[in-house]
Amino acid sequence: xxxxxxxxxxxxxxxxxxxxxxxxxxxxxAANTDVDEVEHLVADNSDAMFTWNYEKGERPKLEKLYExxxxxxxxxxxxxxxxxxxxxxxxxxxxxxLGPETGWTTEPDSPIYGWGDKEMRxxxxxxxxxxxxxxxxxxxxxxxxxxxxxxxxxxxDAKLYASTQVMDEARHVEVFAKYLDTKVENTYPINAHLKLxxxxxxxxxxxxxxxxxxxxxxxxxxxxxxxxxxxxxxxxLLKKLLRYVMSDEARHVAFGVLSLxxxxxxxxxxxxxxxxxxxxxxxxxxxDRFLQQEVWERMGVPIKPMxxxxxxxxxxxxxxxxxxFSKIVPNIKKLGLLDAGDGWLRDRFTEIGVIQFExxxxxxEEYGDFxxxxxx
Ligand SMILES: [Fe+2]
Ligand SMILES: [Fe+2]
Numbered sequence: 053x054x055x056x057x058x059x060x061x062x063x064x065x066x067x068x069x070x071x072x073x074x075x076x077x078x079x080x081x082a083a084n085t086d087v088d089e090v091e092h093l094v095a096d097n098s099d100a101m102f103t104w105n106y107e108k109g110e111r112p113k114l115e116k117l118y119e120x121x122x123x124x125x126x127x128x129x130x131x132x133x134x135x136x137x138x139x140x141x142x143x144x145x146x147x148x149x150l151g152p153e154t155g156w157t158t159e160p161d162s163p164i165y166g167w168g169d170k171e172m173r174x175x176x177x178x179x180x181x182x183x184x185x186x187x188x189x190x191x192x193x194x195x196x197x198x199x200x201x202x203x204x205x206x207x208x209d210a211k212l213y214a215s216t217q218v219m220d221e222a223r224h225v226e227v228f229a230k231y232l233d234t235k236v237e238n239t240y241p242i243n244a245h246l247k248l249x250x251x252x253x254x255x256x257x258x259x260x261x262x263x264x265x266x267x268x269x270x271x272x273x274x275x276x277x278x279x280x281x282x283x284x285x286x287x288x289l290l291k292k293l294l295r296y297v298m299s300d301e302a303r304h305v306a307f308g309v310l311s312l313x314x315x316x317x318x319x320x321x322x323x324x325x326x327x328x329x330x331x332x333x334x335x336x337x338x339x340d341r342f343l344q345q346e347v348w349e350r351m352g353v354p355i356k357p358m359x360x361x362x363x364x365x366x367x368x369x370x371x372x373x374x375x376x377f378s379k380i381v382p383n384i385k386k387l388g389l390l391d392a393g394d395g396w397l398r399d400r401f402t403e404i405g406v407i408q409f410e411x412x413x414x415x416x417e418e419y420g421d422f423x424x425x426x427x428x
Contacts, residue, residue: 267308
């Protein structure tokens with residue numbers, strides 16, 4: 053696509069001119085050669101900001117969120133029963149693209165032709181480990197981003213609230229790391245697309261971009277993904293763990309919406325455009341990460357034909373991928389980014405098949421429903 057109505061081209065935003073260019077998608081993975089690194093440095097390019105305005109409650113909705121967070125803390129060591137035995141091969145077996153309706157195991161030209169129960173069981177385990185590993189890495193991204201927000205956000209109520217989110221994220225990193233280590237015993241390094249996105253978010257010097265990238269996009273997607281897994285999983289430890297994490301996560305997404313709403317009302321057209329492009333870039337990076345390239349590689353499946361097939365699935369079979377955007381789209385609409393300017397972002401969300409969620413409830417209206425008291 054070329055430059056449209058003043059927007060940057062896809063090449064500028066994504067580094068490729070076709071959103072579904074499989075070679076370019078896989079190139080990003082291939083460029084990630086340092087999979088064994090233990091430390092990863094990213095310049096965060098921001099000034100820390102003090103405020104001498106200590107007027108608590110100037111932003112009542114943020115103050116309410118802060119008060120709620122103070123009483124909603126939980127302790128991963130005490131509140132979860134780690135003595136539960138887990139069979140990681142059975143805990144979460146979602147076949148997704150491999151479901152019998154696609155017929156992929158019986159089509160001779162399919163990369164997984166001939167797969168039987170043994171391969172399916174192995175895939176189920178690898179895919180489960182992969183999903184949880186990406187959750188873990190994303191949680192660390194949230195920990196770092198929110199620590200940055202404490203420093204950079206100008207509003208006092210937001211600084212106070214963000215400090216509670218830092219503690220929440222520490223707890224989330226703790227629980228996913230412990231579950232992977234003691235129950236699954238198999239981990240994956242960070243996915244290249246997720247890494248690129250987290251680097252971009254932290255690298256940006258503008259304080260609202262940390263929120264837009266993390267609270268709105270990454271955490272909005274995480275809230276939907278955790279909900280999806282929570283609904284399907286029966287293993288009681290993970291089910292409770294996910295429900296507890298979701299109770300915090302809903303607050304975090306609401307924090308993003310409530311903080312950015314007033315800021316975006318005051319931005320000019322060019323600045324809004326940059327935010328729309330950033331949101332679109334994040335959406336595509338997150339969609340690309342769910343192609344599970346690393347799992348196919350570990351299973352010995354040729355990656356390109358497999359990813360080609362997944363991207364070519366008819367819309368009705370991409371429901372899981374689309375559902376991941378069920379929180380993001382209404383929140384983006386609430387922030388005014390969906391239709392601002394020429395409605396460019398609406399067109400792009402239509403193109404990637406997620407616009408149908410625009411009128412779902414936004415998270416600033418529903419976060420209370422996720423409280424631990426309502427967990428049942
Ligand atoms: Fe989190
Ligand atoms: Fe979070």
